[in-house]
Amino acid sequence: MLIEISKNEDLCNELKFNSNKALAQAITFFAAGFETTSATISFTLYELCLQPQIQERLREEIKDSIKQHNGITYDGLQKMKYLEMCIYETLRKYPVLPFLDRKCNEDYKLPGTDFIVEKGMPVLIPMMGLHYDEHYFPKPEVYDPERFSDKNIYNEKGLNYLPFGEGPRICIGERFGMLGVKVGLTHILSEFVLERIPETPVPIKFASKSLLLQSTVGLPIGFRKL
Known part of the structure; x- marks a missing residue:
C-alpha cells in the first residue's frame, strides 16, 4: 500500500508523503509488534502454567487442528476458537499498554458533568481500569x-475492552499481531507442558517505571517436553 501511494505524485504532494515516511511506517509496524507480541505470548503461557485444565483444553484443540490440517496452517489457526478466547482474556488481564493516549479534536462536554474536554487537550484512557472493572468483567x-465465547459482547454498549484501541487510530497491526501470537503459542503448546516452578511469581508485581506492562522479575515458567 505504501509503495502504491509513493507512485501517485498528486497524492504524495497532498499528503506530503516521501520515501522516508514510507520507511518510518514499515519500521514502526515491525518495532511496535515485537515487544507487544512477545509479552502477550509470555503472559498467556504464565496463566496457562497456573491453569492446567485450561492448558490441556487448549492443547487438545491445537492437536486436533494440526491433525486435521496436516500441520500448523493459517486456516487452522483462524479456526481455533478457544485459542483466540485465551488470547483475548490475556489481553484483558494484561493489556500490553496500560493506557491509550489521544488528543481531543474538538471541545466535548462530558455527559452528566460540567467538565469540557477542550480541543487539543491530551487524553489518557486507562485500559487497566476498564479491563478490571467488575461492572463489565465480573471477578476481574x-x-x-x-x-470471550462471544468476543464482541463487551463493546455492545460502549467501549470497555480496548486491547488494540478503537476507531480511526485502532492498531494497524492487530491481525498481524494476533497471527504471530497464535503461531507462537501453537508451536510451544504442541511440544511442551507448562508448569509452575518455585520462581514463578504469584501474584505478579508490575514494574512501575515501564511504558509497557511488565513483571518486575520476569515470568519464570517450567517447560516439560511432551
Whole structure:
C-alpha cells in the first residue's frame, strides 16, 4: 500500500508523503509488534502454567487442528476458537499498554458533568481500569477465557475492552499481531507442558517505571517436553 501511494505524485504532494515516511511506517509496524507480541505470548503461557485444565483444553484443540490440517496452517489457526478466547482474556488481564493516549479534536462536554474536554487537550484512557472493572468483567482477577465465547459482547454498549484501541487510530497491526501470537503459542503448546516452578511469581508485581506492562522479575515458567 505504501509503495502504491509513493507512485501517485498528486497524492504524495497532498499528503506530503516521501520515501522516508514510507520507511518510518514499515519500521514502526515491525518495532511496535515485537515487544507487544512477545509479552502477550509470555503472559498467556504464565496463566496457562497456573491453569492446567485450561492448558490441556487448549492443547487438545491445537492437536486436533494440526491433525486435521496436516500441520500448523493459517486456516487452522483462524479456526481455533478457544485459542483466540485465551488470547483475548490475556489481553484483558494484561493489556500490553496500560493506557491509550489521544488528543481531543474538538471541545466535548462530558455527559452528566460540567467538565469540557477542550480541543487539543491530551487524553489518557486507562485500559487497566476498564479491563478490571467488575461492572463489565465480573471477578476481574480470575483468568477466564469463557468471557470471550462471544468476543464482541463487551463493546455492545460502549467501549470497555480496548486491547488494540478503537476507531480511526485502532492498531494497524492487530491481525498481524494476533497471527504471530497464535503461531507462537501453537508451536510451544504442541511440544511442551507448562508448569509452575518455585520462581514463578504469584501474584505478579508490575514494574512501575515501564511504558509497557511488565513483571518486575520476569515470568519464570517450567517447560516439560511432551
